[in-house]
Amino acid sequence: MLDIRGLRKTFNAGTPNEVRSLRGIDLSIPEGMFLVVIGSNGSGKSTLLNAVAGSFLPDEGSLHIAGQDVTRWPEHRRARLVGRVFQNPFSGTAPTLSIAQNLSLASRRGMRRGLGLAQGGEQRPDMLSRVRSLGMALEERLDNAIGSLSGGQRQALTLLMATWLKPSLLLLDEHTAALDPRSAEQVMRITQQVVSRDRLTTLMVTHSMQHAVTYGDRLVMMHRGQVIHDFEGAEKRRLRPADLLARFEEVRRADLLEETAADLLRRRYV
Amino acid sequence: MTLLVAALTIGLILALLALGMLVSFRIFSFPDLTAEGSITLGAAVATILILHGQPPLVATAAACVAGSLAGMLTGLIHTRLKVNALLAGILMMTALYSINLHVMGRSNLPLTGHSTLIDHAASIGQLISGGAESLQVLGRELSWHDLSAFVMVLIAVATVTAVLAWFFRTHLGTAMLATGDNPQMVRALGVDDRAMMTLGLAVSNGLVALSGALLAQYQGFVDAGMGIGMLVWGLASVIIGETLVGSRRLAHLLIAAVLGSLLFRLLVAIALRWGLDPNDLKLVTAAFVLAALVLPGAIGRLRMRQAGGT
Ligand SMILES: Nc1ncnc2c1ncn2[C@@H]1O[C@H](COP(=O)(O)OP(=O)(O)OP(=O)(O)O)[C@@H](O)[C@H]1O
Numbered sequence: 001m002l003d004i005r006g007l008r009k010t011f012n013a014g015t016p017n018e019v020r021s022l023r024g025i026d027l028s029i030p031e032g033m034f035l036v037v038i039g040s041n042g043s044g045k046s047t048l049l050n051a052v053a054g055s056f057l058p059d060e061g062s063l064h065i066a067g068q069d070v071t072r073w074p075e076h077r078r079a080r081l082v083g084r085v086f087q088n089p090f091s092g093t094a095p096t097l098s099i100a101q102n103l104s105l106a107s108r109r110g111m112r113r114g115l116g117l118a119q120g121g122e123q124r125p126d127m128l129s130r131v132r133s134l135g136m137a138l139e140e141r142l143d144n145a146i147g148s149l150s151g152g153q154r155q156a157l158t159l160l161m162a163t164w165l166k167p168s169l170l171l172l173d174e175h176t177a178a179l180d181p182r183s184a185e186q187v188m189r190i191t192q193q194v195v196s197r198d199r200l201t202t203l204m205v206t207h208s209m210q211h212a213v214t215y216g217d218r219l220v221m222m223h224r225g226q227v228i229h230d231f232e233g234a235e236k237r238r239l240r241p242a243d244l245l246a247r248f249e250e251v252r253r254a255d256l257l258e259e260t261a262a263d264l265l266r267r268r269y270v
Numbered sequence: 271m272t273l274l275v276a277a278l279t280i281g282l283i284l285a286l287l288a289l290g291m292l293v294s295f296r297i298f299s300f301p302d303l304t305a306e307g308s309i310t311l312g313a314a315v316a317t318i319l320i321l322h323g324q325p326p327l328v329a330t331a332a333a334c335v336a337g338s339l340a341g342m343l344t345g346l347i348h349t350r351l352k353v354n355a356l357l358a359g360i361l362m363m364t365a366l367y368s369i370n371l372h373v374m375g376r377s378n379l380p381l382t383g384h385s386t387l388i389d390h391a392a393s394i395g396q397l398i399s400g401g402a403e404s405l406q407v408l409g410r411e412l413s414w415h416d417l418s419a420f421v422m423v424l425i426a427v428a429t430v431t432a433v434l435a436w437f438f439r440t441h442l443g444t445a446m447l448a449t450g451d452n453p454q455m456v457r458a459l460g461v462d463d464r465a466m467m468t469l470g471l472a473v474s475n476g477l478v479a480l481s482g483a484l485l486a487q488y489q490g491f492v493d494a495g496m497g498i499g500m501l502v503w504g505l506a507s508v509i510i511g512e513t514l515v516g517s518r519r520l521a522h523l524l525i526a527a528v529l530g531s532l533l534f535r536l537l538v539a540i541a542l543r544w545g546l547d548p549n550d551l552k553l554v555t556a557a558f559v560l561a562a563l564v565l566p567g568a569i570g571r572l573r574m575r576q577a578g579g580t
């Protein structure tokens with residue numbers, strides 16, 4: 001479903017602020033797989049998701065979604081295939097528009113938008129039942145501005161919007177990180193529900209080791225713009241948070257070693 | 271009475287300008303200086319076409335299209351060439367000044383002796399009145415000509431407002447509203463936010479040019495300098511309207527802009543009547559808009575401080 005080949009991206013190339021955010025990523029996700037991505041801060045997780053969504057074009061490599069080469073597609077065109085929930089609960093909805101207006105926008109993701117009336121009456125029952133399924137009592141507030149809702153409510157709606165039309169690929173970038181623990185669990189529960197009901201191909205970034213081991217069929221760990229671990233099947237199911245923490249510790253030690261080595265060389269020869 | 275109706279008619283004509291500013295400034299937060307050029311462009315195009323014997327309706331429609339093109343260019347300069355919003359508008363406004371002079375051939379062009387939309391309205395008024403010159407309203411004399419002009423402009427503005435209200439309830443219009451709110455979100459839902467903004471500026475400047483075309487036909491001339499300060503005029507109307515109506519719903523904001531423009535024009539007429547030097551008009555308007563922009567926030571902070579103190 002998603003095929004990433006030799007993906008590279010360097011920001012601010014040729015300046016002192018040069019960052020090599022993606023250093024050759026190869027990743028294949030078959031249809032219906034739920035992939036979890038972890039990695040330390042700045043390891044390139046968001047950059048990877050942004051590259052797949054089309055927020056910027058990669059320097060090298062190719063991207064295929066649902067058999068189509070989307071490497072050069074602009075972001076709004078990829079939206080036909082990709083549903084997306086951001087880390088920031090404010091990013092996924094239009095605050096001054098009502099819940100119903102936001103949902104009706106999502107009900108035409110990637111489609112032509114003409115002069116037909118949005119949120120026509122026939123859509124209303126569908127909206128009501130889908131919003132009710134969130135279990136947040138938002139169905140009574142369909143005409144309220146989204147800006148008046150809590151972060152958790154907005155994030156749940158963004159998830160609903162991203163999956164209103166079944167996407168070929170669902171991207172979740174730490175979508176529960178900005179929420180309080182209770183809302184985070186609630187949004188995670190809804191995520192699991194939607195993903196398994198529609199058998200969605202999903203890429204989820206998380207900082208929570210607990211979520212990383214509980215959810216998903218496969219887990220990859222990123223470091224410095226590369227995939228350094230890949231667990232699947234029984235191996236993934238056996239993982240415990242402690243195992244992941246141990247891997248992080250390993251990486252940290254290797255980094256330290258590398259730094260002292262570099263230091264040593266510098267002191268010697270420069 | 272005549273003065274009052276004249277003030278209201280101009281208020282209505284400039285309500286179209288205010289509606290245009292509502293689209294660019296309120297929806298896209300884009301302080302679009304193109305408006306100062308496109309109002310004159312609309313006036314110039316309509317005037318020159320009427321002078322060349324085109325029917326006034328065709329001339330007015332052409333003015334509207336010309337304004338839209340100017341707005342579209344500003345949109346392209348901003349979104350494609352990545353020029354800062356304010357600068358893109360200034361560039362377009364400056365370029366339009368020369369273009370307008372070319373269209374007009376000189377810096378002031380009268381329409382006298384040619385039939386305009388206002389004259390059409392007046393002749394319909396004549397039919398209804400059965401040839402009477404004037405009528406009594408509240409014990410004052412009002413000419414049929416002025417009344418017909420007012421009614422025609424009222425119908426035009428009501429129609430435009432209704433069309434806009436409908437447009438912003440369509441899929442395309444909703445996407446446009448959302449683009450101003452959150453461009454990242456609309457991209458993720460498959461909307462080309464740059465194209466949407468360009469379209470929004472085209473709509474905005476089309477309205478502004480329409481306002482210019484009607485203004486030229488109402489006052490009977492076009493002047494190359496008539497656009498100066500118009501951005502602030504439009505903003506003043508939008509802000510007064512918002513304060514008046516106090517609702518953020520779009521249909522209400524549209525009506526608010528029209529009411530704001532009417533009220534603003536009335537205030538100006540009264541101030542002039544009381545002896546305000548016309549030269550000071552723009553200074554007073556600017557001061558007023560500054561106050562309207564700053565005061566709500568300042569009052570809010572003051573209240574907060576008081577609430578915190580007690
Ligand atoms: N648009 C950008 N311009 C410049 N640098 C960027 C940009 N986006 C990401 N980077 C850099 O790329 C590196 C990887 O960032 P990224 O956001 O992908 O990390 P992450 O793994 O998502 O981290 P976190 O866990 O903190 O979210 C960082 O050094 C970041 O500063």
Ligand SMILES: [Mg+2]
Binds near residue numbers: 045046047
């Ligand atoms: Mg990130």
